[in-house]
Amino acid sequence: MRARWPWVLLLVALLALGPQFLKSYQVYLLSLAAVYALAALGLNLLTGYAGQISLGHAGFLAIGGYSAALLQVKLAWPLWASLPAAGLLTALLGLVLVIPALRLSEIYLAIATLGFGVAVEQLLPQWAWTGGHQGFSIPRPELFGLALNSDLAFYYLILAVGLALVWIAANAVRAPLGRAFVAIRDNELAAQALGISLARTKSYAFLLSAFYTGIAGALYANLVGYLNVSTFNLGLSILLLSMIAVGGLASIPGSLLGAAFLGLLPQVLSGFSAWVPQFIYGAALLLVVIFMPYGIWGFLLQTVGRGRGLMRSARRLFPGPRAESGSTGGDDHA
Amino acid sequence: MMEILPQLIVSGLAAGSLYALMALGMILIFKTTDVVNFAHGDMAMISSFVALTLMRGYHQPYWLAVLAAIAMGFVLGALADLILRPARNAPILTLLIATLGISLMLSALGGHFFGYQTVSFPYALVGKPFVIAGVILTRHNALALGVAAALGLGLFALLKYTSVGTAMRAMAQNRLAAQLMGVNVRRVSTLSWGLGAALGAVAGVLIAPVVFLDLNTMITVLIKAFAAAVLGGFTSLLGAVVGGLLLGVLENLVGGYLSTQLQTTFVFLLIIVMLAIRPRGLLGAPVAGRRA
Numbered sequence: 001m002r003a004r005w006p007w008v009l010l011l012v013a014l015l016a017l018g019p020q021f022l023k024s025y026q027v028y029l030l031s032l033a034a035v036y037a038l039a040a041l042g043l044n045l046l047t048g049y050a051g052q053i054s055l056g057h058a059g060f061l062a063i064g065g066y067s068a069a070l071l072q073v074k075l076a077w078p079l080w081a082s083l084p085a086a087g088l089l090t091a092l093l094g095l096v097l098v099i100p101a102l103r104l105s106e107i108y109l110a111i112a113t114l115g116f117g118v119a120v121e122q123l124l125p126q127w128a129w130t131g132g133h134q135g136f137s138i139p140r141p142e143l144f145g146l147a148l149n150s151d152l153a154f155y156y157l158i159l160a161v162g163l164a165l166v167w168i169a170a171n172a173v174r175a176p177l178g179r180a181f182v183a184i185r186d187n188e189l190a191a192q193a194l195g196i197s198l199a200r201t202k203s204y205a206f207l208l209s210a211f212y213t214g215i216a217g218a219l220y221a222n223l224v225g226y227l228n229v230s231t232f233n234l235g236l237s238i239l240l241l242s243m244i245a246v247g248g249l250a251s252i253p254g255s256l257l258g259a260a261f262l263g264l265l266p267q268v269l270s271g272f273s274a275w276v277p278q279f280i281y282g283a284a285l286l287l288v289v290i291f292m293p294y295g296i297w298g299f300l301l302q303t304v305g306r307g308r309g310l311m312r313s314a315r316r317l318f319p320g321p322r323a324e325s326g327s328t329g330g331d332d333h334a
Numbered sequence: 335m336m337e338i339l340p341q342l343i344v345s346g347l348a349a350g351s352l353y354a355l356m357a358l359g360m361i362l363i364f365k366t367t368d369v370v371n372f373a374h375g376d377m378a379m380i381s382s383f384v385a386l387t388l389m390r391g392y393h394q395p396y397w398l399a400v401l402a403a404i405a406m407g408f409v410l411g412a413l414a415d416l417i418l419r420p421a422r423n424a425p426i427l428t429l430l431i432a433t434l435g436i437s438l439m440l441s442a443l444g445g446h447f448f449g450y451q452t453v454s455f456p457y458a459l460v461g462k463p464f465v466i467a468g469v470i471l472t473r474h475n476a477l478a479l480g481v482a483a484a485l486g487l488g489l490f491a492l493l494k495y496t497s498v499g500t501a502m503r504a505m506a507q508n509r510l511a512a513q514l515m516g517v518n519v520r521r522v523s524t525l526s527w528g529l530g531a532a533l534g535a536v537a538g539v540l541i542a543p544v545v546f547l548d549l550n551t552m553i554t555v556l557i558k559a560f561a562a563a564v565l566g567g568f569t570s571l572l573g574a575v576v577g578g579l580l581l582g583v584l585e586n587l588v589g590g591y592l593s594t595q596l597q598t599t600f601v602f603l604l605i606i607v608m609l610a611i612r613p614r615g616l617l618g619a620p621v622a623g624r625r626a
Contacts, residue, residue, distance in 0.1 A: 053427065100606055103613045106426075107370065111564040112609060114557070115602025122599045234557065238372075238434060245431040275446040282438025286417070289432045293424035 012163065019155055027151045028223075029267055034158045035220045037259035040243040041169055041252060042212025047241070048250035049173055050205035051185025052101050053110045056117030057240050060210045062232035063120060064090045064217025066130060069138040069227055074129065079141040079148075083161070083218050090214025094206040101202050117237050124229045135228030138221050148222075158219050165212060170252055172208070181205055182250070246288050248295025257296050261288075340469045342586040348475035349544075350582020351482035352537050356559035357566065357574035358489060359533035363411070365506040365569060366526040368426060372433040373414060375556030376440035377531045378538030381407040382547055383448040385539050386455055396458060403535045410440070411531025415524045437553075444549050452551075455542035478540050485533060486575055493571070502526055506569075558585075565605050567618025576616055581605075 019027045043057050068086035071077040077085070100112035125132045140149040148154045172178050180201045183191035188198060221227055239262065247258020265284060269277035292299035356374065363371050385403035388394040394402075414436055421432060459473035493499035501522045504512035513519045537559075538552060545551045562581040566573025581601070588600040609615065 047427075100610060103610050105613075107564055107568055108609055108613060108615065111561055111602075112606045114561070115599075115606050118602055119599040122596050126595070241427075242431050242434060245428055249425070249427070275442040278445070279439050279442035282435045282440075282442060284435070285438065286432050286435030289424065289428045289435065290418070290421040293421055293428050 015159055016156075019152060024151045027155050029264065031151065031155045031158050031223050032220075033260050033263035034155075034162050035216050035223060036240070036243065036263040037256045038162055038165060038219070039213045039216035040240055040247070040259040041166065041255040042209045042216065043240050044244045044247075044249065044251070044255040045169060045173070045181070045212065046205050046209035048244055048248075048255075049178060049185065050181035050202065050209075051105075052202065052205060053106060053241075054097070054113040054209075055110045055234070055237050055241065056097070056113035056115070056120070057209075057213055058232040058234065058236035059117040059120035060090050060094060060213035061217035061220065061236065062124060062229065063093055063210075064214030065221035065227055065232075066124060066217075067214070068218030069136070069221045070129065072141060072222075073136075073138055079143050079222070082141075083215065086218035087211045087215040090217065091207045091211035094210025094214075095203060097210075098199070098203045098206050101206065102199060114234065114237070117232075117234060121229055121232060130229070131227070133229065135226060137226045140225060141222055154223060158223070161215065161219065165215065166252060166256070169212070173252070177201075177204060242285060244295075246285065246295055248297030251295065251297045254295045254297035261296065337468075338590060340467075342590045343583055344469050344471055345475065346583035346586035347579055348471070348478050348582070349585070350562070350579040351479050352541050352578075353555070353559045353562045353581055354575045354578025355482045355485060355537035355540075356534055356555060357563035357578050358486065358571060359530035359537070360559060360563050361568060361571055361574045362489070362502075362526055362533070363530040365571075366502050367415070367418075367422075367505075367523050368429070369418060369433060370426065370430045370560075371414070371530070372430060372556070373437035373440060374531065374534050374559070375552035375554075376437045376444065377407055377410045377414075378534040378541075378555070379547070379549065379552040380410060380440055380444055381531075381535035382455065382538040382542045382552070383444060386453065386542075386547065387448070389456065396456065400458075400536075400539050403539050404532045407532040407535025407538075408528040411527035411529070411534075412524045414531070415527035419520075441549050450549060452546050452548040455539070455547045457543045458540070474540075474543065481536065481540065482575075485536065486571075489529075489533070489571065498522065498525065561602070561605055565608060565615055567615030570615070570617040573615055573617035580616075 019030060022030070039057065039061055042060070043054060046052050046054055064086045067089045068082045071082040071085055072079070097113060097116055101109055104112055124130050130136070140154065142148055143157065148157055173181070180191070180196045181204075183194065183196055184198060184201050191201075192198060243258035243262050244255055245258070246262060247256065248254025262281075262285075265281060266277060269280055272280075288296065294302070356378070360371055360374050363369055363374075381403040384406045385399035388399040388402055389396065414433070417436065418429065418432055421429060424432075457474045459477050461473050463470050463472040464476060465471075491499075493503055501512065501517040502525075504515065504517055505519055505522055505526075509519055512522075537555070541555055542551075545555065558581060559578065562577035563574050564577070565581060566575070566577025584604055585597065585601050588604075589597050592600055612618075
């Protein structure tokens with residue numbers, strides 16, 4: 001554990017000082033990637049650790065974004081109050097999904113959460129104060145009298161909030177709660193036999209995940225300065241799921257890496273003509289998951305020979321019928 | 335209000351039969367290879383565009399264009415199987431994301447070769463609709479129902495009475511055991527993918543006249559087919575048919591009686607309620623304890 005600290009410090013120093021040398025627009029893109037990373041982290045807590053698949057996380061982003069924006073614009077709440085309030089509100093609404101999650105798993109839960117995302121997308125424009133399908137704009141806020149209207153200033157806010165949340169997540173997954181997540185993912189019956197309450201653990205998983213994603217949504221609203229429901233569609237939910245699959249399931253560095261990779265790739269490719277970026281993006285997605293089935297982080301760990309634990313936990317997650325039949329894999333290459 | 339009920343049901347069944355066709359393909363692929371194919375919609379999109387290009391650009395007859403679409407679907411499915419082969423033992427979620435990559439690539443290619451605009455697609459049959467007891471059934475809808483029924487039964491017969499079908503069922507139960515019994519699992523897997531995507535292509539050319547054709551319409555259809563398949567149980571072919579028809583009817587009833595603006599929301603709410611009652615879908619395997 002101790003050997004990890006220098007690396008973490010180096011990374012934090014890089015994230016803190018690096019943007020000083022970047023152009024304003026590049027800082028903005030980095031901030032956007034950081035917001036995605038936070039949302040991906042929230043999804044990974046739920047899907048990677050607790051094994052509850054969600055195809056509706058764009059709905060949580062939308063709820064977080066809209067509640068933060070409405071609290072700021074309509075009720076004139078300051079940022080320090082609206083940001084956590086948006087997270088808490090999203091977390092409470094996240095509890096709605098616990099009801100189907102107690103009965104459903106895997107692909108059936110995927111459809112239920114997909115329905116949640118669709119419902120949020122269709123319901124939000126129904127209320128007049130959300131600006132309907134036109135959307136509405138939000139001014140950059142200030143924090144304790146400090147204007148955050150430069151991209152760099154807002155980047156530091158996102159970085160500070162993000163680092164705090166990453167630190168909390170890193171501790172939470174090693175605390176009894178995080179162990180309970182993994183236990184219900186690996187075997188619900190065995191977990192119950194150990195005295196873990198399914199209802200309570202799943203509720204906490206959804207609460208925590210929705211809280212993280214809600215905060216990400218709130219930061220997104222202030223960063224982009226404009227909200228429109230069509231942003232928060234199924235495509236975004238799938239993008240978040242891709243990020244954690246590409247980065248590494250049940251892994252905090254994996255969530256961040258996946259979000260950085262898929263969040264920044266379109267910008268890198270933006271120089272090509274219309275169809276090429278999408279093709280390369282799809283091909284990259286395909287190649288990464290085929291050749292690194294446990295994500296970029298899993299691959300990195302594997303190459304330094306420490307990947308066995310992560311690989312085992314990834315294999316246990318969403319096991320196919322193959323896992324039941326006890327086949328060891330690679331059978332048709334014999 | 336009540337007099338439109340039979341009409342809503344019949345139109346719903348026609349739409350639902352096409353969701354069922356799409357769902358059948360997805361489930362065939364899932365059962366034999368454990369892959370949830372998110373590229374199913376884009377495969378149908380490319381196949382439909384191929385048919386359209388043959389008809390509009392090269393003035394080929396409808397039947398030939400549809401045959402070409404089916405062949406295209408088969409080739410795309412088989413190719414996907416070959417591409418995914420190295421990742422066969424990856425977790426299900428990883429494989430799902432991989433098919434998403436294929437979906438994005440196909441969509442990009444579709445945009446490049448067929449353009450980004452929305453185009454109309456010819457109906458297979460035009461002419462006076464059938465009117466039975468005051469219920470209107472267009473010729474196209476009648477054809478859709480007929481084709482879906484024929485292909486559904488055909489698939490059932492294939493699985494039940496042919497050696498390939500038996501091999502597919504064996505693979506669905508246990509891949510290793512099937513291989514030990516002499517099943518060429520690679521070939522059967524490629525064949526399942528090809529057949530599944532070909533079914534999607536048929537659904538595509540029959541849906542395209544109704545929803546019009548562009549890069550994204552088939553994705554909407556795919557989501558509905560996916561929901562239908564899950565509602566039916568996701569491992570049951572009969573479930574796909576029941577789920578597809580039920581979804582088509584539900585959608586029409588909600589649109590006719592409740593709200594068109596919130597149609598999808600209500601439909602998903604109903605699906606969630608039904609899944610809450612039967613957590614493995616209507617015809618899925620019962621939950622016998624918790625699988626590890």
